[in-house]
């Protein structure tokens with residue numbers, strides 16, 4: 060690429076020149092901040108409209124892949140972009156080049172629509188270091204308030220189980236948010252299992268006898284009660300052991316005896332894990348699971364049950380992990396995952412390193428159930444395709460950059476009527492020492508409320 064840096068000439072007036080150089084740095088920085096505001100607007104819209112949801116885990120993962128930001132910086136951009144959606148004053152100050160991105164990034168960690176105007180004042184008055192210190196103090200007050208609330212919530216947790224007059228058992232309780240989320244998730248999973256079981260049963264009845272169950276469908280509350288029973292049974296059955304992740308699924312392969320000789324017949328294998336899932340899902344679960352082969356005779360009776368094996372033996376899994384180092388889906392990079400058979404073993408694909416690729420759970424699902432495709436090219440590299448068949452490259456094609464990107468930004472800003480000069484982003488601070496405690500007391504709504512009105516702050520200088 061062509062360089063536009065011009066050499067600094069040696070002159071008899073180095074001081075004046077350095078001032079000019081400093082001004083140029085300040086002007087260009089303000090232009091970049093103004094351009095960053097536009098960038099954040101675009102990111103916010105792209106995020107809200109789900110533009111990244113084409114196989115990427117998040118907007119940050121997409122940004123990291125598309126524009127080459129490291130993942131931490133990408134997450135921060137998305138966070139700031141989202142926050143600025145509800146903080147118009149800070150957004151406008153950034154867009155005018157008056158507040159640097161660093162200051163806006165710090166302020167958006169604590170600002171709310173109610174406190175935004177005050178924090179904008181802090182951003183305008185202080186240097187980036189001042190802003191950082193005030194935000195830290197502010198978060199401390201926030202955290203203390205939060206901790207008080209969390210401690211209160213924690214103390215108020217409880218679960219009471221007692222028999223009612225008619226012998227039924229009453230369950231009543233308050234759970235902390237994360238425990239509650241876990242509980243609701245477990246209930247939902249148990250409801251789903253019961254639903255699938257019932258559907259399998261009703262389906263069989265309908266097929267066999269041509270009628271449907273006449274029983275009234277259970278209410279949501281009844282379903283929840285049944286789900287809780289299943290949860291309790293399951294927990295006791297597993298001796299309250301949450302279990303190792305690799306042992307989650309056991310796939311039973313039913314094989315018809317006459318077809319057994321032709322081992323690469325795709326239709327001979329039926330997967331059955333107790334719950335009925337789509338063929339795509341069962342193929343995904345079977346990709347990396349425990350496997351038990353059952354042989355049937357012509358009448359469907361089981362004549363032989365094989366030993367339980369892993370579809371991907373532990374040694375091969377270690378080799379796969381060492382080679383792929385996590386999910387291979389472009390832009391993902393999660394450090395753990397499941398082994399995916401590029402050509403499924405049920406279709407005769409071998410369980411060898413060259414036929415395996417590591418994918419995280421989300422991307423394994425994307426490949427089996429959402430139409431994404433992955434294959435190994437003639438050169439041995441993995442080739443991913445979107446559901447529409449378009450390739451999904453490991454690295455995207457670079458964006459076209461104008462020959463003079465800085466000139467282009469300035470011209471854009473001129474056309475928008477933006478007047479940026481060397482003092483646009485200058486803090487109004489005049490060199491006094493910063494009393495963070497006093498500043499927080501004055502600015503933070505909770506600190507204000509906690510502070511008796513009569514306390515004076517003689518040391519304060521603003």
Ligand SMILES: [Zn+2]
Nearest residue numbers: 343346399400
């Ligand atoms: Zn798979």
Ligand SMILES: [Zn+2]
Nearest residue numbers: 386391419422
């Ligand atoms: Zn992934």
